[in-house]
Amino acid sequence: MKKYKGYLIDLDGTVYRGNEVIPEAIPFVKQLAEKNIPYVFVTNNSTKSTREVAEKLNGLGILANHKQVVTSSMATAKYLQDQSVKTCYCIGQSGLKNPIKEYGIQLTDSTDADAVVVGLDKDITYDKLAKACIAIRKGAQFISTNRDHAIPTEDGMGPGNGAFTALIQTSTQQAPVFIGKPDTVIMKEALDVLGLRREDVVMVGDNYQTDIQSGIHAGVDTLFVSTGVTSTEELATFEEQPTYIIENLSEWTFE
Amino acid sequence: MKKYKGYLIDLDGTVYRGNEVIPEAIPFVKQLAEKNIPYVFVTNNSTKSTREVAEKLNGLGILANHKQVVTSSMATAKYLQDQSVKTCYCIGQSGLKNPIKEYGIQLTDSTDADAVVVGLDKDITYDKLAKACIAIRKGAQFISTNRDHAIPTEDGMGPGNGAFTALIQTSTQQAPVFIGKPDTVIMKEALDVLGLRREDVVMVGDNYQTDIQSGIHAGVDTLFVSTGVTSTEELATFEEQPTYIIENLSEWTFE
Structure with missing residues (x-):
């Protein structure tokens, strides 16, 4: 298992389901914070602000500030500016x-x-x-x-x-x-926020069509968790597989 | 030039443009009526009733009753019944x-x-x-x-x-x-109204993508007039050509 300098993390199906936290996500994010490994949350949600997303995460016990959130809206605005x-x-x-x-x-x-x-x-x-x-x-x-x-x-x-x-x-x-996943504009924006190169980070997500594909398209390694949209059975049917496949985030080790 | 037993005729760009009649259409339709050659008007319009279409045609000096009008709405209703x-x-x-x-x-x-x-x-x-x-x-x-x-x-x-x-x-x-042109459901319905087989009729229209294609798809001969959407130059770029190409309906003879 490669040691990554930074993490890109999906939200719905990976960190929470609707308004309920996925319990294994709490210690996972806590370890990232404690080890000073940079991470950003990457979401296709275009209706909430980055502050609203960070507040929701904090309310669920997940450490995050608004600068660690990249939404498709924000990535769109940045793209227009570029x-x-x-x-x-x-x-x-x-x-x-x-x-x-x-x-x-x-x-x-x-x-x-x-x-x-x-x-x-x-x-x-x-x-x-x-x-x-x-x-x-x-x-x-x-x-x-x-x-x-x-x-x-x-x-x-x-x-x-x-x-x-x-x-x-x-x-x-x-x-x-x-702009959003599985396309690469949002990924480029998230890498800019981390200040890291694509080969140094891993994309974590539950949805093959968006999260895993966005990693594949952007040349970023991928970590699949089966806590959301794509089942392990469905995952097996796709030709291009994620770099890592785990049941939930408690299985991941950082060394 | 083949002698056809019946005519399928497009409206906008062939018989009128918006609210103005295309003058050559008046004697063309008059001759069909005088020679007792059956004809129906075939339109993708789904907002007007067959009676409203016939009234508009009569107001423009075109002989038609509502039984000679096939709209995509009517063809849709008939298809649902079938x-x-x-x-x-x-x-x-x-x-x-x-x-x-x-x-x-x-x-x-x-x-x-x-x-x-x-x-x-x-x-x-x-x-x-x-x-x-x-x-x-x-x-x-x-x-x-x-x-x-x-x-x-x-x-x-x-x-x-x-x-x-x-x-x-x-x-x-x-x-x-x-249902509508260039698809064949509306054409099948129009042939049913005429009571004729596809090899005995010709489809008259100005729009390659809808009228001419509908004829090609339904196995019906086609007569293109350049009084509407598709120009003669654009027409020349398509691989499959209409059976006949004329400038306007005054060029057509029935013998």
């Missing part, structure tokens, strides 16, 4: 719009925006979608927070942000840049 | 919902529906889309009126029904049955 985007038409909630504003990008209702950002918006309307399509046809960059195709609702699995992104892609025939 | 669908969850406007009811299918808000029908709905909401996804995941048949990916709006090209269908397909990972 691309020198000045104005942005954004579909999404305040958890996405606030970071974009904080990174100095002007939100606009104009279809002449430099970029269109698409995040989950349960108050979606035809006009919002049409505006996004028209701006992209006029040449705006097309950016999507993540490709999740379904999310839980009270009655069953409703469409996720990746489904709305597919709508706009089908209509405009333009492919977006995706 | 599939023995009893209950249907429908996204769409009254132009789609009314024919479905008239064909004896019960519209429901329940996700236990036998079928989900998706047509253009400018009052779309997250909840409507979620309900469609959930019903399809529970096993409902997934039917879409047409795959048009963009439609004109006041400010530019907004998403068409094919884009909303792609959203649901991406989220549920289930492929729909498409």
Whole structure:
């Protein structure tokens, strides 16, 4: 087992399930803190701020401050800044719009925006979608927070942000840049926060399609835990396997 | 030039443009009527009833009664009946919902529906889309009126029904049955109305991607007119060509 200088850690299914902590995560994170091994939490959630995520973690007994949280919203805002985007038409909630504003990008209702950002918006309307399509046809960059195709609702699995992104892609025939896992923009951002190179860190997660794939795509080693979405049986069906497979985080040793 | 026993005729770009008649269409249709050659108009429009379409045509000087109009809504309703669908969850406007009811299918808000029908709905909401996804995941048949990916709006090209269908397909990972052109369900229905076989009719239209493709897919000869969407230059780039290519309908002779 390689000794890693830093850890990238998924949240839902790895550290908690909904509002309940996964018990083995508490001593795992505590050891990282005690050994002064840098770690950041990497989440596709685009509705919560990094402070809100850190508060939730602290409430569950997990050591974290807001600088140790990378959300797809924050990674999106940073990406817009890196691309020198000045104005942005954004579909999404305040958890996405606030970071974009904080990174100095002007939100606009104009279809002449430099970029269109698409995040989950349960108050979606035809006009919002049409505006996004028209701006992209006029040449705006097309950016999507993540490709999740379904999310839980009270009655069953409703469409996720990746489904709305597919709508706009089908209509405009333009492919977006995706920010969140399994894509690499969010991983690059998380490595920047750690200040480490990809070969020195490991990505920890429960979801093969997002967490493990994001590590594979970014050239980062991966540690799979079967406490969440992907079962060990399902995992075995994939050609490219994680670097390490464990039942839960109590099995991991740091030496 | 083959002598056809019947004609399938597109509307927008072939007979009219928006609210203006294409002048050459008037004598063309008049000759069909005088020669007692059966014809039906075949449109992907799912918002208007067959009576409304016939009224519009008459107002423009085109001879037509409502039995000579096949809309994607009517073809959808007929398809549901053929599939023995009893209950249907429908996204769409009254132009789609009314024919479905008239064909004896019960519209429901329940996700236990036998079928989900998706047509253009400018009052779309997250909840409507979620309900469609959930019903399809529970096993409902997934039917879409047409795959048009963009439609004109006041400010530019907004998403068409094919884009909303792609959203649901991406989220549920289930492929729909498409009714409208270039798919063949609407063509089968139009042939039934004419009471003729596919080798005895010709499909007349201006749009390569919908009209000409629908003929090709259904094994029906095609007559292209360059009075609408597809230019003669663009037409030349496609591998599979129409049976006949003319500038406008005045060039066509019936002997």
